[in-house]
Each structure stands twice: as C-alpha cells, then as structure tokens.
Amino acid sequence: MAIDAATVRKVARLARIREPEERLEPLAQELNTIISWIEQLEEVDTDGVEPMTSVVAVALPLRDDVVTEGGDTRRILSNAPKSADGFFIVPKVVE
Amino acid sequence: MxxxxxxxxxxxxxxxxxxxxxxxxxxxxxxxxxxxxxxxxxxxxxxxxxxxxxxxxxxxxxxxxxxxxxxxxxxxxxxxxxxxxxxxxxxxxxxxxxxxxxxxxxxxxxxxxxxxxxxxxxxxxxxxxxxxxxxxxxxxxxxxxxxxxxxxxxxxxxxxxxxxxxxxxxxxxxxxxxxxxxxxxxxxxxxxxxxxxxxxxxxxxxxxxxxxxxxxxxxxxxxxxxxxxxxxxxxxxxxxxxxxxxxxxxxxxxxxxxxxxxxxxxxxxxxxxxxxxxxxxxxxxxxxxxxxxxxxxxxxxxKDSLPELPDPKRKRFESQYGLSHYDAGVLVADQARAAFYEQAAAGRDAKLVANWTVNNLLGRLAENGGDIETSPIPPEDIAGLVKLIEDGVISSKIAKEVFDHMWAGEGTPAQVVEKFGLVQITDTGAIEASIDKIMAANPDKVEAAKERPQALGWFVGQVMRDTGGKANPAAVNEILKVKLGL
Known part of the structure; x- marks a missing residue:
C-alpha cells in the first residue's frame, strides 16, 4: 500500500502529533519505505499458520475480585500539572 | 400490536x-x-x-x-x-x-x-x-x-x-x-x-x-x-x-x-x-x-449454578399456580417480587394471592413510588389476608378495608379484623333480621322483586349497607331468595 500526505495528516491528527504541512510529504515517503520493507514478510507462506498471540504458550492469569488498591489520591495526582480538591484539572473540553 | x-x-x-x-x-x-x-x-x-x-x-x-x-x-x-x-x-x-x-x-x-x-x-x-x-x-x-x-x-x-x-x-x-x-x-x-x-x-x-x-x-x-x-x-x-x-x-x-x-x-x-x-x-x-x-x-x-430465569419462571407460575400470562409476567419481572409471591402463595389460593399482590400491593407501592423491597406488608400477611377470605371470616370487600389498615401498619390481618370488628356475619339469624327489617320498610320493592328477580341485587346492597359490609354475600343471596320466594 502507498501512503500519501493526506493519510499522514490524518494519522498525525488521530495520534495528536502536530506536523507542519511541509513535513507531510517527506514523512509519507519515509513511511512508504518502512512499509515496503515490512511487505517483504508477505513472501512467507503463512497458510494454515495460526496468528501468534504470545511468545510463551500460557493462558491469561486471572485474579480474585478483591480490593487491593486505591485511597491514595495524592500519589495518583502527584504527576498532574494541575489539580485541586482531588481532581485532575485539564484545559476545557468543549462538548 | x-x-x-x-x-x-x-x-x-x-x-x-x-x-x-x-x-x-x-x-x-x-x-x-x-x-x-x-x-x-x-x-x-x-x-x-x-x-x-x-x-x-x-x-x-x-x-x-x-x-x-x-x-x-x-x-x-x-x-x-x-x-x-x-x-x-x-x-x-x-x-x-x-x-x-x-x-x-x-x-x-x-x-x-x-x-x-x-x-x-x-x-x-x-x-x-x-x-x-x-x-x-x-x-x-x-x-x-x-x-x-x-x-x-x-x-x-x-x-x-x-x-x-x-x-x-x-x-x-x-x-x-x-x-x-x-x-x-x-x-x-x-x-x-x-x-x-x-x-x-x-x-x-x-x-x-x-x-x-x-x-x-x-x-x-x-x-x-x-x-x-x-x-x-x-x-x-x-x-x-x-x-x-x-x-x-x-x-x-x-x-x-x-x-x-x-x-x-x-x-x-x-x-x-x-x-x-x-x-x-x-x-x-x-x-x-x-x-x-x-x-x-x-x-x-x-451454567449449573444459574438461577431460574424470568422466562422459565413465568411458564412455571402459569402452570404451577394457574396464573394469567399477564400476572405471571408482572411477578417475574423482578426476582424479589417473584420470591415474595411464592412465599405468600405457599398453601394458599394461589390466584387469589396473585390478585392481592399484583392489583393491590404492587399497585399501591407503584402509586407511592416503591417496589416490593419497600413493602410495609410482609408476604405472610398477604397469605394471612387470603386465608381469612378463604375461611369466610371476611368478604373480599372487607378485605380491601383490612388491606388499608395493614398498609397503614395497624397490624396483621387477624389483628386488624379483631381490632376494627370486621368479622363477616355468617350468623343466619342476624342476616335474616336485617332482611326482614328492609323488606318491611320497602313493600313496593318486595313486589317489584317478585316480578323482576334481577331486583334482588338492590336488596343485597341494602343488607350489605345495613351490616356495614360484613354480611356474607352468599348467605345473603340464599336467604333473600327464600324470603322473596324466588
């Protein structure tokens, strides 16, 4: 597949990465190089091979339904640029 | 639809x-x-x-x-x-x-x-x-x-x-x-x-x-x-x-x-x-x-630990208790309601218990914005009320009055009946005395009833009023028919 500047603009926007207009075309070329490199994997015949979900064949561990954490608002908020009364405070999100 | x-x-x-x-x-x-x-x-x-x-x-x-x-x-x-x-x-x-x-x-x-x-x-x-x-x-x-x-x-x-x-x-x-x-x-x-x-x-x-x-x-x-x-x-x-x-x-x-x-x-x-x-x-x-x-x-x-679900429970209520599809549906809509009903219905006339639970109790609770969890009347009292009706102690009409007292927290059905003197009159002597009095006071109605047996209802109503609703309606009907020669 080929990636154009419009696709790069969209992906950047979805990832909240600000890219100036003049960077879009060079980025598209870079990404196309990466993708064509990865496309070499298509040469491998994967018919009948289950997609690998983990490098170790173990099942998902399950934990008991008990409360082991919480009640530590100060620690939770310790990295927040702005907080008050136990809340994170962020720039206004307009709905 | x-x-x-x-x-x-x-x-x-x-x-x-x-x-x-x-x-x-x-x-x-x-x-x-x-x-x-x-x-x-x-x-x-x-x-x-x-x-x-x-x-x-x-x-x-x-x-x-x-x-x-x-x-x-x-x-x-x-x-x-x-x-x-x-x-x-x-x-x-x-x-x-x-x-x-x-x-x-x-x-x-x-x-x-x-x-x-x-x-x-x-x-x-x-x-x-x-x-x-x-x-x-x-x-x-x-x-x-x-x-x-x-x-x-x-x-x-x-x-x-x-x-x-x-x-x-x-x-x-x-x-x-x-x-x-x-x-x-x-x-x-x-x-x-x-x-x-x-x-x-x-x-x-x-x-x-x-x-x-x-x-x-x-x-x-x-x-x-x-x-x-x-x-x-x-x-x-x-x-x-x-x-x-x-x-x-x-x-x-x-x-x-x-x-x-x-x-x-x-x-x-x-x-x-x-x-x-x-x-x-x-x-x-x-x-x-x-x-x-x-x-x-x-x-x-x-799967083995699942409770009885609403659909099978409804079908069971219909077959086991003979309830209508509608009543069964209302009762199984909530697990607590269904449990309340089953507790009240044990050993009683199941349809009558359903009527009292659905029409009276749930109706009254809904008017007050509540549901079965907030019921001031426990299931054994609904059972008690139905037993009094079954035993002929009170009529269905009086039962409504008893229910009102129960709702107001004035005691179990038996206590309410005792306290307010609501026992149904099954004593034929007392009913006969009331009928005689009414017939003597209304000779025209007596004549009319002999022509038109449907007028019997008027007498039943008068007797019920005279006895404060406590006369057994079946007994009143029987005695009236004999006295009016119908």
Missing part, C-alpha cells in the same frame, strides 16, 4: 423505524476489570484509582476472574454462544478521562457470540431480538465541565470499571419495543446478579441506533444516539430522531451517518461533532494481555 400500526405516517407515505441497541451494563464487582481498585458510588474524587487505571508507565493489567464469570453468566442468560477463546483489543482515542489513550475492549473475538432474547410488549405479545455479541470492556473516567468556566475536572474513579456491552441485531421496530427490550435485558442481568441495573447511577445505559426506511425497503443510513439512561429518554430520543430523519428524507435530503446526543430537557437529539473523527479507532490486539481461554468445565459449572 399489528405490523401496520408500528409504521409512522409521513407526508409522502408510511415509514418504518429500524432500531438496534448497544447496552452498556456495569458488572457488579468489588474491584475493577484490570485493577484492584474499588468499584462503587459516592467515594471522593480519585479515591478509587489504582496506578493501572491512571495509566502510570510500566503498570500491567490483570483481569478479574469474577468479571469474566459474570460475562459468561450473562451470555448463558441470553441463550448465547460462549466463546472459549477470546481476546482483548485496544480501541484508541484521546479524551482527558481516558488516561491510557485507549480503551481495553474486545473487537474481533468477543467472549460471547450470538444469542436470542424473547421480549414481552406491554400488551402481553412477544417478539424476538437477536443478540449479536456481548463483550467485556473498561469504562472511562468522568469529566466535569461545570466546576470552572475555563477548565475541565477529571475524576478517574469510574475508569477501568468492568462493562458488558450487549449489542443487539436491528430487530426492533418501535420505541416501545426498544424500551421493552432494555427492560428484559435488565431483568435477566438482575436475576443473574451480573449487573444491578441501576439506571439512575448510569450502571445500565444504552446507545440507540436509529434508521428509517420505506416498509420492506433496504436498511437506511443510521444515526447513533449515545448514552441514554432511562426508558422514557430512550423512547423520546427514538421518536424525535425518527421524525427528524423522515423530515430530511421527505424534503429530498439524505441522512449523514453520525453520533448524536440526546438532550432530555429539550427532548431532541443533536450532532456530537467532536466524535466525528474519533470513529477511526485503529483497533489492534492488546499486547499487555494474553488471549482469554475458558475451561469448558468451568463454563459448565457456571
């Missing part, structure tokens, strides 16, 4: 509404889906947050076995396929109350596949709604926009709480059907104990997909109305949205697929433009979580 009456008449002809619902039901659990923080209502801001929920770097999610079990229970309760192999995906979007930048959900391989739900309409008829899937996912935190004009406040207490998303097929054709479907899902989940169904707290809410089409035509373009959290709002949102779409189409326009918000104060839906771009969620398997593999023996043991 006939097929025709569900159609909406537009200016240019009839339209059919097509509805599909995504119900988000919070799993009733102590702790969150992937962290050991408490789940609950009413804690201070950010008091129920684990480092995983706040997306601190290096923190890994570990799934809650109880939440998985509830999803399996719900799947079994919806007659659905349980997928022994499922997995979790990341649904990527940015919002301040989603610290990870993605929601852990199940996209491609959900834990529960297709199922079927039988739903009762208000008129007692039933219809089938197909379930597309049920999957487990995390809830987001809460953004509060009105505490400060310039800032949004974020509380992550709800972030990471386990939700079951139940996706229906587009099988509903009216707002009533949609509300009935949500009621049925809520009842099933409450029976299973998988979700408390508290809609006011947002523990059960629905996204409604609405489209319209000409009867029999291809499906139209749909709009999704997000997060509607009461039966009434669901109905109002659908009615408004269907009308909106019909007007656009009849004016020659076309429907633009979008996410909309229901405003309960204005009773209208409006576009949520902020969500337009968010639709590209770029799902991919969550590398932090292995596939969820269920042991068939565990699923079987869950």
């Amino acid at each position: 006939s097929e025709k009456s569900k159609l909406i008449q537009g200016r240019t002809g009839p339209w059919e509404i097509v509805l599909g619902l995504e119900i988000h039901a919070q799993v009733a659990s102590n702790s969150k889906l992937f962290s050991g923080a408490a789940v609950g209502f009413g804690a201070g801001p950010n008091e129920q947050v684990a480092l995983v929920d706040a997306a601190m770097p290096g923190m890994l999610p570990v799934i809650n076995r109880h939440c998985v079990e509830q999803a399996v229970r719900a799947g079994l309760g919806l007659n659905a396929q349980i997928n022994l192999w499922s997995r979790f995906d990341r649904k990527n979007y940015f919002y301040p109350d989603l610290p990870q930048g993605y929601q852990i959900s199940q996209f491609k391989d959900p834990i529960v596949g297709e199922g079927i739900v039988e739903v009762e309409r208000d008129d007692g008829t039933t219809f089938i709604v197909g379930v597309e899937r049920l999957h487990l996912e995390q809830d987001a935190g809460k953004s509060i926009h009105d505490l400060d004009p310039n800032f949004t406040y974020v509380d992550l207490n709800r972030a990471g709480t386990a939700l079951m998303e139940i996706v229906s097929k587009p099988d509903m054709r009216s707002s009533d059907e949609a509300a009935s479907y949500v009621k049925k899902i809520r009842t099933i989940l409450r029976y299973l104990g998988a979700c408390d169904g508290d809609m006011e707290k947002g523990n059960l809410r629905a996204d409604v997909n609405v489209s319209v089409r000409r009867p029999g035509a291809e499906l139209g373009t749909r709009c999704e109305i997000k997060n509607v959290n009461s039966y009434r709002y669901i109905q109002q949102a659908i009615e408004y949205e269907a009308r909106r779409q019909i007007e656009i189409l009849e004016d020659g326009g076309s429907i633009h697929q979008e996410t909309r918000l229901f405003d309960p104060t204005k009773i209208e839906t409006r576009s949520m433009r902020s969500k337009e771009e968010a639709h590209d969620y770029r799902y991919f398997p969550d590398p932090d979580l292995l596939p969820l593999v269920l042991d068939p023996a565990w699923v079987q043991s869950i």
Whole structure:
C-alpha cells in the first residue's frame, strides 16, 4: 500500500502529533519505505499458520475480585500539572 | 400490536423505524476489570484509582476472574454462544478521562457470540431480538465541565470499571419495543446478579441506533444516539430522531451517518461533532494481555449454578399456580417480587394471592413510588389476608378495608379484623333480621322483586349497607331468595 500526505495528516491528527504541512510529504515517503520493507514478510507462506498471540504458550492469569488498591489520591495526582480538591484539572473540553 | 400500526405516517407515505441497541451494563464487582481498585458510588474524587487505571508507565493489567464469570453468566442468560477463546483489543482515542489513550475492549473475538432474547410488549405479545455479541470492556473516567468556566475536572474513579456491552441485531421496530427490550435485558442481568441495573447511577445505559426506511425497503443510513439512561429518554430520543430523519428524507435530503446526543430537557437529539473523527479507532490486539481461554468445565459449572430465569419462571407460575400470562409476567419481572409471591402463595389460593399482590400491593407501592423491597406488608400477611377470605371470616370487600389498615401498619390481618370488628356475619339469624327489617320498610320493592328477580341485587346492597359490609354475600343471596320466594 502507498501512503500519501493526506493519510499522514490524518494519522498525525488521530495520534495528536502536530506536523507542519511541509513535513507531510517527506514523512509519507519515509513511511512508504518502512512499509515496503515490512511487505517483504508477505513472501512467507503463512497458510494454515495460526496468528501468534504470545511468545510463551500460557493462558491469561486471572485474579480474585478483591480490593487491593486505591485511597491514595495524592500519589495518583502527584504527576498532574494541575489539580485541586482531588481532581485532575485539564484545559476545557468543549462538548 | 399489528405490523401496520408500528409504521409512522409521513407526508409522502408510511415509514418504518429500524432500531438496534448497544447496552452498556456495569458488572457488579468489588474491584475493577484490570485493577484492584474499588468499584462503587459516592467515594471522593480519585479515591478509587489504582496506578493501572491512571495509566502510570510500566503498570500491567490483570483481569478479574469474577468479571469474566459474570460475562459468561450473562451470555448463558441470553441463550448465547460462549466463546472459549477470546481476546482483548485496544480501541484508541484521546479524551482527558481516558488516561491510557485507549480503551481495553474486545473487537474481533468477543467472549460471547450470538444469542436470542424473547421480549414481552406491554400488551402481553412477544417478539424476538437477536443478540449479536456481548463483550467485556473498561469504562472511562468522568469529566466535569461545570466546576470552572475555563477548565475541565477529571475524576478517574469510574475508569477501568468492568462493562458488558450487549449489542443487539436491528430487530426492533418501535420505541416501545426498544424500551421493552432494555427492560428484559435488565431483568435477566438482575436475576443473574451480573449487573444491578441501576439506571439512575448510569450502571445500565444504552446507545440507540436509529434508521428509517420505506416498509420492506433496504436498511437506511443510521444515526447513533449515545448514552441514554432511562426508558422514557430512550423512547423520546427514538421518536424525535425518527421524525427528524423522515423530515430530511421527505424534503429530498439524505441522512449523514453520525453520533448524536440526546438532550432530555429539550427532548431532541443533536450532532456530537467532536466524535466525528474519533470513529477511526485503529483497533489492534492488546499486547499487555494474553488471549482469554475458558475451561469448558468451568463454563459448565457456571451454567449449573444459574438461577431460574424470568422466562422459565413465568411458564412455571402459569402452570404451577394457574396464573394469567399477564400476572405471571408482572411477578417475574423482578426476582424479589417473584420470591415474595411464592412465599405468600405457599398453601394458599394461589390466584387469589396473585390478585392481592399484583392489583393491590404492587399497585399501591407503584402509586407511592416503591417496589416490593419497600413493602410495609410482609408476604405472610398477604397469605394471612387470603386465608381469612378463604375461611369466610371476611368478604373480599372487607378485605380491601383490612388491606388499608395493614398498609397503614395497624397490624396483621387477624389483628386488624379483631381490632376494627370486621368479622363477616355468617350468623343466619342476624342476616335474616336485617332482611326482614328492609323488606318491611320497602313493600313496593318486595313486589317489584317478585316480578323482576334481577331486583334482588338492590336488596343485597341494602343488607350489605345495613351490616356495614360484613354480611356474607352468599348467605345473603340464599336467604333473600327464600324470603322473596324466588
């Protein structure tokens, strides 16, 4: 597949990465190089091979339904640029 | 309800509404889906947050076995396929109350596949709604926009709480059907104990997909109305949205697929433009979580532990107690009601107990905004009341008076009857004396009754009035017939 500047603009926007207009075309070329490199994997015949979900064949561990954490608002908020009364405070999100 | 009456008449002809619902039901659990923080209502801001929920770097999610079990229970309760192999995906979007930048959900391989739900309409008829899937996912935190004009406040207490998303097929054709479907899902989940169904707290809410089409035509373009959290709002949102779409189409326009918000104060839906771009969620398997593999023996043991569900219970109430489809439906709509009824009906006239429970007790509770949990009258007193009627101690008419006293907390049925002297008069001597008195005072009516036996009713009424309603009506009838020579 080929990636154009419009696709790069969209992906950047979805990832909240600000890219100036003049960077879009060079980025598209870079990404196309990466993708064509990865496309070499298509040469491998994967018919009948289950997609690998983990490098170790173990099942998902399950934990008991008990409360082991919480009640530590100060620690939770310790990295927040702005907080008050136990809340994170962020720039206004307009709905 | 006939097929025709569900159609909406537009200016240019009839339209059919097509509805599909995504119900988000919070799993009733102590702790969150992937962290050991408490789940609950009413804690201070950010008091129920684990480092995983706040997306601190290096923190890994570990799934809650109880939440998985509830999803399996719900799947079994919806007659659905349980997928022994499922997995979790990341649904990527940015919002301040989603610290990870993605929601852990199940996209491609959900834990529960297709199922079927039988739903009762208000008129007692039933219809089938197909379930597309049920999957487990995390809830987001809460953004509060009105505490400060310039800032949004974020509380992550709800972030990471386990939700079951139940996706229906587009099988509903009216707002009533949609509300009935949500009621049925809520009842099933409450029976299973998988979700408390508290809609006011947002523990059960629905996204409604609405489209319209000409009867029999291809499906139209749909709009999704997000997060509607009461039966009434669901109905109002659908009615408004269907009308909106019909007007656009009849004016020659076309429907633009979008996410909309229901405003309960204005009773209208409006576009949520902020969500337009968010639709590209770029799902991919969550590398932090292995596939969820269920042991068939565990699923079987869950199946064996399921309670009697509303549909089989209703059928049993109809056959075992001889109840009408309607009464049985009212009683099984809530597990506590059904248990109350069965306790009261033990050894008594089951139909009579149903009448008193449904028509009098539940009716009175509803008038006062309550349900069976808040009943001032315990089941043994409904049983006691019915026994007094069965034994002929009181008439059905007097029983209503006894019920009023019971409601007011004035004692058990026997105490009330004793205290207010409400015992039915079965003593024929007393009834005869009353009849003689009335016949002597109304010779014209006596003559009339001999001509027209239907006039007997007037005498019965007079005797009942004379005895304060306490005369046994059957005895009154018998004696009157003899005395009037009928």
